[in-house]
Amino acid sequence: MTVTATDRRTMAKGPAPVAASGPRRSRGRLGRWLGSSLIQAFLVVVGLVWLTPLAGLFLSSLRSAQENASGGWWTSLTSPGQLSFENYSALLANSGMTQAFWNTVLISVPTTVLVVVIAALAGYAFAWLDFPGREPLFLLVVALLVVPVQIGLLPVAKLFGQLGLFGTIPGVVLFHVAYGLPFAVFLLRNYFAEIPREMLEAARMDGGSEWRIFTRLVLPVGRPALASLAIFQFLWVWNDMLVALLFAGTSSQPLTVALQSQIRQFGSNIDVLAPGAFLSLVVPVVVFFAFQRHFVQGVMAGSVK
CATH class of the missing domain: 1.10.3720.10 (MetI-like)
Known part of the structure; x- marks a missing residue:
C-alpha cells in the first residue's frame, strides 16, 4: 500500500480531538448555571437582610405613635391604612x-x-x-x-x-x-x-x-x-x-x-x-x-x- 504525502502529514498531526459529548456539555452548562444562581440567590438574601431595618424605619415613620406602640411595623403590610405622611408634615x-x-x-x-x-x-x-x-x-x-x-x-x-x-x-x-x-x-x-x-x-x-x-x-x-x-x-x-x-x-x-x-x-x-x-x-x-x-x-x- 502506498502512503502519500497527505497521509504522512495527517499521521504526524496525530488523531483529531474528540468533541465533548452532548450530555457532558449539558452537565457543564448546568453546573455553571447552578453556581451563578446560588451566588445570585445569596446576594439577594444578603440585600434583603440589609434592607429590612431600612424598610422597618420607613414604615415606622409613616405610622402614628399609637400604632407604633400597639404593634410592630410589619403589621402595616397587612393594614396599609395605617400609613400616612402626617409625621413628616409635623416634622x-x-x-x-x-x-x-x-x-x-x-x-x-x-x-x-x-x-x-x-x-x-x-x-x-x-x-x-x-x-x-x-x-x-x-x-x-x-x-x-x-x-x-x-x-x-x-x-x-x-x-x-x-x-x-x-x-x-x-x-x-x-x-x-x-x-x-x-x-x-x-x-x-x-x-x-x-x-x-x-x-x-x-x-x-x-x-x-x-x-x-x-x-x-x-x-x-x-x-x-x-x-x-x-x-x-x-x-x-x-x-x-x-x-x-x-x-x-x-x-x-x-x-x-x-x-x-x-x-x-x-x-x-x-x-x-x-x-x-x-x-x-x-x-x-x-x-x-x-x-x-x-x-x-x-x-x-x-x-x-
Whole structure:
C-alpha cells in the first residue's frame, strides 16, 4: 500500500480531538448555571437582610405613635391604612428640626468642599513639586493619621472658647476640616503620584504653568479619587454626633444631635425619631448614588494595569 504525502502529514498531526459529548456539555452548562444562581440567590438574601431595618424605619415613620406602640411595623403590610405622611408634615413644621437639618447641610457641605480643595492642592504639591522638607512634611501628615479625634476634643474646645468659635457652625467646620485633611492628603497624594511623569513634562514643555497643569490636567485625571474622597468625607461629617455634641451650640446643632435630644427628652418618641432618622438617611444615599460611577472608578483605580 502506498502512503502519500497527505497521509504522512495527517499521521504526524496525530488523531483529531474528540468533541465533548452532548450530555457532558449539558452537565457543564448546568453546573455553571447552578453556581451563578446560588451566588445570585445569596446576594439577594444578603440585600434583603440589609434592607429590612431600612424598610422597618420607613414604615415606622409613616405610622402614628399609637400604632407604633400597639404593634410592630410589619403589621402595616397587612393594614396599609395605617400609613400616612402626617409625621413628616409635623416634622417639617417643627422649626427646631428643620433648623437642625439646615445646620447639618451648612456643616457638611463646606467641610467637604474645603477638605477636597485643600487636600487636592497639597496632594499635588507632595506628589510632583520639589520644595525643601517635602518628605518630612509628608511623613508628619501620615503620622497625624494615627491621632484619634478624642485626644483633641478638650484642647481644641478650650482654644475655640478663647477665639469665640465654640458653639458655632464655623468652629465645627474647622474641627472637621483639621481632622479630615491627613487622610485626604494621603489619599490624593498617592493617587496623583500614579500619573505618568511624561504627561506632566509634556504639559510643561508646551508652556503650561503649574496651576494650569493642576486645573486642566491633574484634576480631570483625578476625578474618581476626588469623588470618592468627597463621598467619604460627606458621610463622615453628616453622620457625626461626637464632635457636634461637644462643639455645636443650641442654635447650631445638626440633625444627629437634635434627634439625640429628642430621645433624652421624650424617651420613645418614635413619631418624631423615625421620620427624622429616615430624612437624615435619604440625603447621604442620594449623594452616594449621584457619584456612584466616579466612586467605583476611584475604588478600582490601580487594581489593574
